[in-house]
Amino acid sequence: MTQEEFVPKAYTNTVLEGTVKWKSPSNIALVKYWGKKENQIPANPSISFTLDACATTTSVTYKKLDKKGTSFSFDLFFEGKPKEDFKPKIETFLARIEEYLPFLKEYHFKIETSNSFPHSSGIASSASGMSALALCLMSLEKELNPSLTTVFFNDKASFLARLGSGSACRSIEGPLVQWGNHANTEGSTDLFGIKYPNDVHSVFKNYHDTILLVDKGQKQVSSTVGHNLMHDHPFAKERFAQAHTNLDDLQTVFKEGNLKRFVEIVESEALTLHAMMMTSMPYFILMKPNTLQIINKIWEFRAINKSNICFTLDAGANVHVLYPESEKEQVYQFIKDELVAYCENEQYLCDRIGLGAKQL
């Protein structure tokens, strides 16, 4: 597949007005995307669990204009209220995808969006938000060209979402999505996320992710700045190579259900991500003292209880606690008794592996 294949030929239908609505989940990377080239091309392949409860719901109401505009015409509402400060991000997104959706300036759009997770929880909404919007725009393209296949629809939705935010391309399907060229994964591509194509042991089918909200504040360093700091990073080459090796190893883990090795790879990836931040120039630290307290508690609990609990981190201080279904009672009790005290206002979100976005 090349990106030119996502540029549509003439549309067969005329569509004057309508509304489309999608609910799209967040995702949590097991092998991290950190570092990118021009046009949102990842420096290394990544893989994530699609989440279930943490999601964005977006509806797009469209009305054809009398004449194609010279700029994009849209209103934006977040949780029912006009949201002017989100508009520049959407404007940039629309400009990046216009080549692939040439009808964008022919309509006025009313975009209404809301998140299932609390506002300013420190949970990144870009993955669920950008994928939900990409899916809505694809639904309009499907009305203009009803012959689009489901495979093409999902691939292009992921491709468009990637242009909004890299990790968003992993939020269209589930339960495991891989993004980025990887020699040993058939069909893998830098252009969009694919459903993990190989065997997955049943132990991974019901995995839990409890997100501990350690710091709900605004991130001091955006992901975009962080990705860019990988350009002249002294350890970049080794890090990118390591992501490929970790994906190779995870294939065996997914097939055999070896949780001990799963824990090692996932925690090493999380700490490597933060090690990259700490060793870039300028350097920065996104973990907080309570992040480390939680990590140490998890290690202690795992050793004492012979548990398979583990943690991962995204670009922030919050901790994702991952554990299999068979351990859910014991781990949940541990979270309530020992970890919640380290969360801001004792807040946490219970999530689990999910199957991808849904049209409403």
Ligand code: DP6
């Ligand atoms: C640490 O997808 O937010 O969560 O492409 O600049 O929008 P942009 O970055 P973004 O980066 C996410 C990085 C990460 C790891 C991951 O999800 O793989």
